Every structure is written in C-alpha cells, then in structure tokens.
Amino acid sequence: MALSHIMKFNQICCNRHLLLQIEDKFQKFPNRAFRRLQKQNKKEGFDSLASPFNNVNVDTGSIRIRKLWKPLGFTLMFSTACFGGAAVWQYENMRAHAINMLKQPTVFLYKKKSETYYKSSDWRRQLNEWWNGLSPGEKVFIPICFANILVFAAWRIPRFQPTMLNYFCSNPGSKSVCWPMLLSTFSHYSAIHLFANMYVLHSFSTGAVATLGKEQFLGLYLSAGVISSFTSYLYKTVTKQAGFSLGASGAIMAILGYVCTQYPDTKLGIIFLPILVFSAGSAIKVIVGLDLAGVVLGWRIFDHAAHLGGAACGIMWSYWGNQYIWHKREPLLQYWHSLRGSIK
Template structure:
C-alpha cells in the first residue's frame, strides 16, 4: 500500500478539427487562429467540416478507409517491440558497465591513494553536472522528456516550421505521413496550458512508476503507450468517419496514471484546486476511464477520448501482462545479445 499523497490535475489531448475561418490577408495569422480555435472546438461530430486554405501550407484531409490502418498497426507493433528491445539492451549495458567498474576497483589501500592522486588533477564539476548528479532517478527521466516537449513547443512558434509541424507533429489518419507523427505527436503541444498540465501530471505520477518499473522499463512503456494511444485515436476516427488531428502526451501519461492506480489502488489522490477532497486511486482510474468511454460513445470533441482510453488500457495491460510476460522474460533475448556482443568484441 502506498500511503503518500499525490497531487493530480486534469490533462488532455487536443482533438483538432477544422473550424470555418473568415478570410484574412495574413496566412500565418489564419493558421494561428485555425489552431487556437481548433483546440477549443466543441461542435457536434455530425456537423460538416470544411477544409480551409491555410496560406502557404494546408492540413491534409480525405476519406478515411479501414485499409489505411494496416501500416499504422504495423508501425505500432514495431515501435513497441523496438522500445522494449532497446530499453532491455540499455539496462544490460548499464549493468555490464557497473559490473566492469566494480571489478576494476583496486584494493582499499590503493584506492585511497588513487583517489588522492586523481583529486589533484581532476577539475571541479560544473554547475550542470552537480545539478544532474543531485537529481533523483525519476527526475533524470522526466527532465529529458520535459525538455523535448518544450523544444517542440518552441518549434510551433517558428512560422517557417509550421508546415512541417502540421504534417509530422499532428497525428492525422488522413495525412500522407501517418506513421512517424504517431510518435512525434506524443511530444507535441501547441497550447502552453496543455503543455503545463500534461507535464505536471507526468511529474506527479512518475516517482511511483519509475520506482516500480525502473527507468528503462518506464521509458519503454511510455514510448509504447504514446504510439498505441495514437493508434487508438486513428481507429476511432476511421470507424466513426470523423477526421481530425491530435497532439499531446496525454495518451502516454494516461498509461502512467493507470499503471500507478492499478499498482497502488489505495493511494490517496486529490485535485490541485480542491486539495481538501481526496479519493482512492483505484476508484479514480475507473471514473476517468468511464468519462473517456462516454466521450467515445457520445462523440465529445473537447478531448481526444479515444487516445485517453487507449493509453489507460495500455497501462493496465502493461501492469497485468506485459511487465511480467514480455519484460520479465527478456533474459532469453539478452543471452542472445550477450553472445553476439561477446563474439564481436573478441574479434
């Protein structure tokens, strides 16, 4: 049982649809208004949508066919497999490096004198190195993710980059670039409120998740959940014939949230603006998933409820099955990798 108090906030993945804009002489202003209005669009799913001219670039749209899901499905499986394999190798190399450093350590007497000699020639670490060394394990995972999200957020503000951002950093089943945006959109935020809310929730739940999974397995789950939630959004849009654009880390964060709630169901949570009211994590995830399920069934448009639901389901599957059956049985692969690595180094 985890008794500590975790603060949480409402977080979202924007489901971007194209509102009808008035003509403007400034194409970049038109694009800016286009996105700002899209992020707060609550129109009915049955209302017809009009493809708008965004000046020097446009948002792709077209008929949604079930055949278009084949490549995104393969991409989802491929990215998830690659993330598990890559993070398992990362863990192996870290352990191997640690073991090698232990074996290379000299005896106690020699070690003391060696440290004295090295300290005379070793320069004082800089402020960044000291800051990084002082971070906790979960913070060393959070800050690179945070920095990458901030970098992409800044790129949205560069006008010359906006056509690239629309094509590759917005998940869109009708786009010619379907697969790569499924990953890149996980690190993409246009609204500062959207970015702040998502990063706050991620920072709140990461300590428990990283402590349980370890940073390598956490990164694998986070990347896999991001692309899986994008595919869930694709599937919903194709089945319901409702085109749209999505971006944000909410799908991956929902996987982290649901994993923590399943692992520590008695943890007390509270909403940031109402800290006096607490509720159990196990009940919270049921309510959150219930709201997203209702959003999917009734076609609510303020959030990408399908991505939320897909991310939450992915976190639960990882908790009950993937963590034990796939990550827990990585030893067979690592033995094979160890053999290949040993043969390569011996040549």
C-alpha cells in the same frame, strides 16, 4: 516504498480533464495563413488539444480502413523495439555497474589524483552535484520535459510550422501517418497544455520509475504514446471524424493507468481542492469512464480514444505485460550477450 508521498496529488491527473484544458483564445500563430484558417470552418475539427488545427480542412475521403495497415505495422514494430531496446539498455547498465564495482579501488585512486583536473570548472561540478541529487524518476522526467519544450518552441518559428503540422500532429488522413504517431506525443501548441501534461508526468514518474526501473518506464511511455495514437487513428477512421491531435496525454495516461492499478489504495488529491481525497483505484475508474463516455457519445472535448488507448496500455502492462513480457526477456538478453561477445 512510500507512494503516498510520491503521489501526493498535486499529482492530479484525476481530473486530468480539468488539468488538460487548453487555452482556446491563446496566442495566434504569427503565420497569417494560419490566422485565415482559424476563421474558416470554425465548427469543424476533432481535438481541442489542437485547437489551431481543428479549423484546417481535412479530406475525410482520404480516411479509409485499409490505410491503417501501415500505422498498425509501425505500432507493433516500434513497441517491440522499445521494450527490446529497454531490455538491452538495462543489461548494459547492469554490466557497466558490475564492472565499475570490480574496479572500484582503482577508480577511487584515480579520482583522488585527477579530481582537480576533471572538476576544475565550478559550473560543471555544480551541475554534476545537482544531477546526482535527483531521484531516478526525475532523471527520466527531465529529458522528456526538455524534448517537449524544444518542440513547443519550434511551433513558435513560422518557417517550421508546415513541418510541424505534417510531422508533429497525428491525423489518419495525412500523407505521413507513421512518424507523427510518435512525434505528436512530444508536441504541444499551448503553454497550458504543455504545463498540465508535464506536471502530471512529473507527479507520477517517480512512483512509476521506482517500480518499473527507468528502462522499462521509458519503453512503456514511448510505446504507449504510439499505441494511443493508433487508437485515435482507428476511432477517427471508423467514425470518419478527421482532425489533428497532439500532446503527451496518451503516453501519460499509460503511466497513470499503471500506477493507479498497481497501487489502487494510494490516496490522491487535487492540488486546488486539498479537502477532496480519493483512492488511486477510484481515480482511474472515473477517468476511464469519462473517456469511454466521450468515445460513445462522440464528445470532441479531448481525443478521448487516445486517452483510452494509453490507459488500457498501462493497465494491461500492470496486470500482464510485466509478468508475461518483461520477465520473459531472458532469450533476448542471451542473444545480445552472445552477439556482444562476437563483436568484440
């Protein structure tokens, strides 16, 4: 599989730190309360990806180690459910494909007779042709991107902002600590942040889906998003640095970590610096090194702990997860098969 084409690194993610820079002087919230908050405590906060939220006062006294048990349990259960659901989804897809192949002659005759009926609408036919022409990676990327765009639009509606702040920003000091770990990975306040993350995800999703399959890819992406949020919680709790985080960076770092570990010799480049070419293996080492330095030195440029959590998840899945977890899913599929039969 030609990963050099897949990753042509417009794909940069390598200087992921450059791509993920956010507008700092961007559009202000229409809500006046947020504008007042922006003027207060300008030097406080944690994650530059969430610049408008850094200036919201958070009680650091509410951040305690014992409060992490609930997020930890959520992380374990959600990750298990993601990969279990992905395994069942793959089983159902393979079963449907097998049944379709067995019925193929009948389906062919049915299509001939009814083609003018179910494709009578031009736009529907064109939409079907467009969708069928996409690669498997693009078919996974587009729904994820669409969900991120919807959440981005919701930030622009003043009446939704309190809900968005409570559930679409992760913060260990909040009252709601579990679902924001997932929902914040679909949340972007800045257009530049959204574009940068979706650009990197699109660049790497084709190669990752080609290797993992869409089901395993989605399981890794969603679980890594929650794991990266928990890593951020842990870091903020230990260092007593309160603050809001949001964005798909942690989940994307898992995909990046997986692909760069799986194909370390793939040549990558930066879109605006075509003369600069480097290997994927070197790229992931540099990115992890920068995030590690950010954690050790206490940088507040990005949520470096979340980036490290996501990257570690992808790298570990490349070395151990695929072999010792995904390839051991047979008992689950047998149970699902028997359960499915008993339901019928």
